[in-house]
Amino acid sequence: MSVSGTPAPATSPVSPALAALRAAGESSDADxxxxxxxPDIVFHSPLTARLRFEGKEEVVALHRDIFAVLDDLTTTEPLVLGDTGSFSFHARxxxxxxxxxxLVRCNGKEQIVDYKVFVRPLPGLVxxxxxxxxxxxxxxxxxxxxALVASLARPLAFALRTADLFAPRFL
Known part of the structure; x- marks a missing residue:
C-alpha cells in the first residue's frame, strides 16, 4: 500500500534522508x-524499550543484521512534517x-538523529x-x-505465534 500526497518541500532536512533510508532497505545496503x-544517532529497539543503539557505527552494524534477516523488503512513500518523517515497509x-x-527525526544537516521502528502483526514481530x-x-x-538469547527467544516466539492462530477465533 503506497501513501501518496504532497511531497515534502525541497528544504526539508528529512526528505533526502528518507529517500536514502528507503533505497538502502530495498537494496539491503547498510553502507x-x-x-x-x-554521528550521535540513537536507534530505539522495536523489540524492547530497554535497549537503544547509539552511534553511527553501531546503527550501521545493526542494519547489516536487519538486512540479513529480512527478505523482499518494499517501502511506501514517506510522510514528512518539519524535521520528522516516516514511511512504512513490508518484508518477510x-x-x-x-x-x-x-519514524525518524533529522537535524539541519539532513542527518538522522533519532530513529524508531514499530512492527506488526504479532507473528511477524515475534x-x-x-x-x-x-x-x-x-x-x-x-x-x-x-545461542543463549536464541534459546530464550525462540520458545516464546513459538508460543505467541501459536496463540495468534487460536486466540482470534475466540474474539
Missing part, C-alpha cells in the same frame, strides 16, 4: 544508511510477513524477535551469548 546518519522474516513503520536478537547478541557479545 547507504551510513551516509545519512548523524523466515517466511513470516511483517509490516513496520519507520519471528523477528526470535531471529534478530540472537544475531545481534552473537555479533556484540559472542556466539555463546547469541
Amino acid at each position: 547507504l544508511v551510513a551516509e545519512f546518519l548523524a 522474516v523466515r517466511g513470516v510477513e511483517l509490516e513496520a513503520m519507520n 519471528t523477528l524477535f526470535a531471529t534478530l536478537p540472537p544475531r545481534v547478541s552473537a555479533r556484540r557479545r559472542g556466539r555463546l551469548t547469541g
Whole structure:
C-alpha cells in the first residue's frame, strides 16, 4: 500500500534522508544508511524499550543484521512534517510477513538523529524477535551469548505465534 500526497518541500532536512533510508532497505545496503546518519544517532529497539543503539557505527552494524534477516523488503512513500518523517515497509522474516513503520527525526544537516521502528502483526514481530536478537547478541557479545538469547527467544516466539492462530477465533 503506497501513501501518496504532497511531497515534502525541497528544504526539508528529512526528505533526502528518507529517500536514502528507503533505497538502502530495498537494496539491503547498510553502507547507504551510513551516509545519512548523524554521528550521535540513537536507534530505539522495536523489540524492547530497554535497549537503544547509539552511534553511527553501531546503527550501521545493526542494519547489516536487519538486512540479513529480512527478505523482499518494499517501502511506501514517506510522510514528512518539519524535521520528522516516516514511511512504512513490508518484508518477510523466515517466511513470516511483517509490516513496520519507520519514524525518524533529522537535524539541519539532513542527518538522522533519532530513529524508531514499530512492527506488526504479532507473528511477524515475534519471528523477528526470535531471529534478530540472537544475531545481534552473537555479533556484540559472542556466539555463546547469541545461542543463549536464541534459546530464550525462540520458545516464546513459538508460543505467541501459536496463540495468534487460536486466540482470534475466540474474539
